[in-house]
Amino acid sequence: MIIPTFKRAYTDILNNKFLHMVCVITIALSVFIVAAFALFFTNATELLDAWQKGIRIITYLNDDVTAARRSDLITKIRKLSGVADIKFISKDDAFSDLKQKIGQQSSLLDGLDKNPLPDSIEIRLADSFRKLEDVQKIAQQIETLSSVHDVEYAQKWLYRFNGIYNLFKVTGLVLAGIFFIATLLIIANTIRLIMYARREELEIIRIVGADEGFIKYPLFIEAIIQGLSGAFIGLLALYLAFQFTIPNIKSDVLFSFFEIRFIPFEFLFAIVICSMMIGWVGCYFSIRKFLRL
Numbered sequence: 140m141i142i143p144t145f146k147r148a149y150t151d152i153l154n155n156k157f158l159h160m161v162c163v164i165t166i167a168l169s170v171f172i173v174a175a176f177a178l179f180f181t182n183a184t185e186l187l188d189a190w191q192k193g194i195r196i197i198t199y200l201n202d203d204v205t206a207a208r209r210s211d212l213i214t215k216i217r218k219l220s221g222v223a224d225i226k227f228i229s230k231d232d233a234f235s236d237l238k239q240k241i242g243q244q245s246s247l248l249d250g251l252d253k254n255p256l257p258d259s260i261e262i263r264l265a266d267s268f269r270k271l272e273d274v275q276k277i278a279q280q281i282e283t284l285s286s287v288h289d290v291e292y293a294q295k296w297l298y299r300f301n302g303i304y305n306l307f308k309v310t311g312l313v314l315a316g317i318f319f320i321a322t323l324l325i326i327a328n329t330i331r332l333i334m335y336a337r338r339e340e341l342e343i344i345r346i347v348g349a350d351e352g353f354i355k356y357p358l359f360i361e362a363i364i365q366g367l368s369g370a371f372i373g374l375l376a377l378y379l380a381f382q383f384t385i386p387n388i389k390s391d392v393l394f395s396f397f398e399i400r401f402i403p404f405e406f407l408f409a410i411v412i413c414s415m416m417i418g419w420v421g422c423y424f425s426i427r428k429f430l431r432l
Contacts, residue, residue, distance in 0.1 A: 144356050144357055144360060145357075145360060147357040148357040148358075148360040148361045148364070151357055151358075151361055152361055152364070155336065158332055158336075159361070159365060162325065162365045162369070163365050163368045163369045163372065164369070164372075165322060165325045165369070166322055166365060166368075166369025166370065166373070166414060166417070166418070167368075167369040167370075167372035167373040167376065168373065169318040169319075169321065169322040169369070169373070170369055170370050170372075170373030170374060170410060170414055171373040171374075171376050171377050172314065172318055173314070173315050173318055173319075173410070174373060174374055174377050174402060174407075174410055175377055176307070176310075176311035176314065176315065177311075177402055177406060177410070178377065178381070178401065178402050179307060179311070180307070180308065180311060181400070181402055181403065181406065182399050182400065183307065185400070194264060194274060194292060195261050195262060195263055195292070196261075196262040196264070196274065196277060196278055196281065196290060196291070196292045197259055197260070197261055197262075197290070197291045197292070198216070198259060198260040198261075198262060198281055198287055198289075198290050199257045199258075199259050199287070199288045199289045199290070199291070200212070200257055200258040200259065200260070200286055200287065200288055201257075201286050201287070201288045202257060204258065204286045208285070208286050209227070209258070209286065212260070212284060212285070212286050212287070213225055213227065213260065215284055216260065216262060216281060216284070219277060219280055219281070220268075220277075221264050221265050221267070221268035221273060221277050222262055222263075222264065222265070222277070223263050223264055223265040223266075224262075224263040225260060225261070225262055225263075226260070226261040226262075226263075227258070227259075227260055227261075228258070228259045228260070228261055229258055230254050230256045230257055230258050230259075231254065233256045233257075233258075233259065234254045234256050237256065257288060262277075262281070264277065274292055275292075278290045278292050319417065322417055322421075323417055323420060323421045323424075324421070325421075328425070331425045354426075355426045358422055358425075358426060359419060359422055359423075359426075361422070362418035362419055362421060363415050363418050363419055364418075365418045366414040366415035366416070366417055366418030366419070367411065367414065367415050367418075369414055369418075370410060370411040370414035370415070371411070373414075374407060374410065374411070377402075378401065381401055385399050
């Protein structure tokens with residue numbers, strides 16, 4: 140029974156190629172857009188995690204801090220909850236590092252009468268203290284300590300990045316829901332059109348004694364094939380766009396510590412399954428209404 144059912148489904152697809160093509164293209168477009176947002180969310184999440192792992196709280200010291208007071212300050216900071224490692228950077232080391240980074244323009248610094256950079260302490264946080272609230276709390280605790288002139292941890296940039304990420308997240312969920320409903324309705328209407336075009340044939344089949352399973356099972360298979368084909372085309376188009384676009388972006392344009400990756404296999408598999416389920420559900424509601432099951 141399985142093989143004849145697949146044969147009938149294959150014959151129906153050939154006889155209604157245009158309607159099936161419209162349905163597959165619609166699913167492919169929906170999958171492309173949803174997968175594109177999934178690609179962004181995946182990389183944005185990994186970028187945020189990678190950036191948070193690289194967060195350092197820089198504490199700048201007053202100019203009149205003695206070695207004893209500096210040692211006492213380091214001891215107090217080390218006792219704070221969430222502090223994993225501390226590195227003292229003298230003003231001379233910071234000045235030398237600045238010269239090395241600016242390269243050929245380092246001659247501009249030769250005219251300075253004295254080193255304008257302060258001593259600083261670089262603080263690395265534990266993995267469990269990567270959230271913005273945790274970083275802000277530790278920074279506020281350090282600011283209250285004596286001998287501290289200023290504390291820096293890229294607060295504004297992190298706030299903006301979180302805001303943009305949350306905006307895209309909400310937008311992506313809304314668009315995914317809209318395209319899910321739109322695709323479901325289009326598939327249901329396409330199956331209904333196919334059944335309407337074959338209404339005389341279906342009525343004859345029912346009159347001669349064919350049960351409703353004989354009618355609906357090929358349509359279910361067709362809908363699942365449509366979902367699978369649409370998912371494959373949509374994901375393939377996204378992958379080709381990814382391959383043509385990402386290699387042209389240099390790593391130093393974004394972040395040297397982060398590499399943009401395509402959607403993980405588990406996520407791809409879930410998208411394909413959801414696409415096939417959308418096809419099946421759309422077909423189910425269409426058949427239920429048309430045959431009044």
